[in-house]
Amino acid sequence: MKNFTIKKLKIRPATIIVFVVAMAFILLMPQVNSGYKMLCLNLTLIYAMVALSISIMLGMGGQMTFAGVTMMGVGGYFTANMTSGRLGFAIPTLPALLLAPLFTALVALALGLVLLRLRGTYFTFATIGLVQVAWSFYSMNKPAFGGYDGISGVPKLDLFGFVPADYNQWFYILAGGLVIVALIIERIRKTQFGRSLAAVRDNETAALTLGINVYITKVYAFAVAGAICGFAGALYAMMNRYISADTFTFDVGVRYIIMAMLGGVNNTIGCILGAVLIGMLPEWLRVLQGYMQFIYGIGIILLMIFMPMGLSGVFLTALKRYRKKKKIKLEHRASQTAAEKGEA
């Protein structure tokens, strides 16, 4: 007789809470905001995708990389070149949106094969070099990247006939994209690849003895992170309808790292929260506009002092402490009842 019980699908209450909050956020935001505020929110969603790509490399794989911003540029410029017709041809927007991550993944794969032969800090420095080189080409090379003027005239995304008319409609598309990216990352965490990556992060030698190909695992992670950045870049190009090199500088790259770190680098929800915080803070604190960067910098330092593992780290530690307390209480009660039984 075979056992026919279906594996129970476990849904934790936390998952439901996150789902409900996310749905409420997605449905509510376009109702209460519009115009410029919506643009900031939309950009934040794109930032969140890049922050998530950093969470793959840094959070799961332990490799500090600045390359996210460059990969976003690859995707963005690819889309702009393909769809704006400046090269003499134009492909429809939806295929371009799907091809951009693919193309970026290939570029990232090739770069990763070279750069990831370096380890730890050296790899980080190489990515800094990459960002600088790419930025020089983005801002100087006229034929491929439009030089200082950038590339304008990128058409809007045409999603089976649905063309977003304003930023509010864009919001739904971007939110959908972000949810897909987040789900993919949550899925990767559970796969063999994700676990190998975590093993590489925790101890490369140990991972090697377990039969994990450390180098190739890192290269794949770099490619996947690249694909996500490429996707973000393509969406950015189509929403902004214009792309130029100053979106892809080293300073902007640092900002993405901070977003990922702020929320908690190995936590999907945390990364999104970090991006929202950094992206929307200037909007929320409009009154303090003149001192924004100042507060922002001090805030980062304070955060690192008081919660170095990011927002999600604080939450998770609190949760752990709560559970431990509960457990101790339960054990205490159990021992008491046992003692009472013994007396009786």
Added chain:
Amino acid sequence: MLNNLIGLTVNGLAMGVVYALIAMGLILLVRAVGVMNFAQGDLFMLGAYLSFTFIVNIKLPYWLFVPASLISFAIVGLIFMAVTYWPLREASYPQAVIIATMGAGYVIKELAYKIWGPVALSMPALVINPETGTTKVLEIFGIKLQWQYVMIIAVCAVLIVLVFMLFEKLYAGRMMQATAQDKYAAELIGIPSVVTIAATYMLVTMVVSIGGYMVAPVFFISATLSSLQLRAFAGVVIGGFGNLKGAIIGSLIVGLIEAYATLQWSSYKDAVVFIVLIIVLIFRPQGLFGEKIADKA
């Protein structure tokens, strides 16, 4: 052509020694507290701004300017340490300190923007031609060199030698090195690690700020000065990470590459520097002068 080449070499060396100052500061901090300082360029910029205030706004005479500026640089270093290192020294998460220096970079940039305004400031050169009011031109054998570049090379070279001597030869430097290598053991043999770390921070800020003061007349003083730290990063890596001598030579190489690159690909000179960096990393990841050691982030 030859004259041109010599001129470029001097320019390249001048920028190289400035990068070397920044790079030395980076290495000293990495060795002392294990922190990659991403605000180094901002400290550099702050040095330029502070000296501008002393020279142009307050109009201090030189004999007063030197001690006043050095003391203010040291104070900046002390504040920087108190904010980005001290509260985080027990942090279990090494990246936290690095992120904190990035945050400090934002604060310094914004502070400079608030105090000195968004307009780029121009600093008078050290040796001024009285007729034009700009930097004097030195002519040797028909080769025209700007005095400022010569001064940069002279001052920075002296500084580099001094810092090098301090760390490699003198007792105080050995104390700092001992703390850097093993804080616990250093405290056991009676070296006050707090003092040596504070001294390292102060020294680094002073050295970097002097670099900022020296290049200020060549460029305008603005927030973009801080981007020079990336070239210093490149110099550190090319020379060999964690090695003072390597960092100095690597930075000189970066300066020269940058200068010669202007001959052929002037708009891509940034790219050339970093392509060289990536090539060096791929073929000799430990740098030109580095020993092969396990990675220590």
